Amino acid sequence: MNYTINSSDIENTVIISFEGRLMGAETAEFHAKIKDLIEEGTTTVIGDLGGVDFLNSSGLGMFIAALTSLRKADGDFILCEASDKIESLFKVSKLFTIFNYYPTLDKAKAAASKN
Template sequence: MKLKSRTEGDIVILEVKGKVMGGPDAAVFQEAIKAEIGKGIKKFIFDLGGVDWMNSSGLGILIGGLTTIRNIEGELKLANVTDKIQSLFMITKLVTIFDSHETVENALNSFN
């Protein structure tokens, strides 16, 4: 898994790439979010367009991220969710929890 972050105003876009599969990735992901929260960021977009593969532990990483952001009363939007991840969201019913958008642009616009 590779992470790259950029900021648009008060929103951080976290680009996630490669295989997302738990283990050390989980800590890296949490650290990245916490670092942004430390800077006062409350609005996040996870751009999942570059994710090649995600297993159940990878889903756990997303859930962990969402929980951390919710705990500071922040907001999380997902963008570029691939078909494979979308079908995982459908099976697990996470589709009702995550606010997914087709593009980063749409996700940016969805923040009020």
């Protein structure tokens, strides 16, 4: 899994751009990074899935853990830009009922600015 953390022009929000195959191999490392971001004052993370070409149940679990941590900090983990294949996985698993998802990064940013 590759990801890049980018600052955002929205207060207390960062954008994480994911690339490649998300199979949860680096789950502990990613969760530690989420905890660090929360300790630094980040309450909202926008997960840009535009570069993701594969996602399995471990990767989904990694996202659920991040969502749980951020919501405990009165924040959110917003997802956006998923390919049709990845979007379908979220729909079939009914995870779009717990995640806030937007088709574009601009719409995700707009939602984050309202938090």
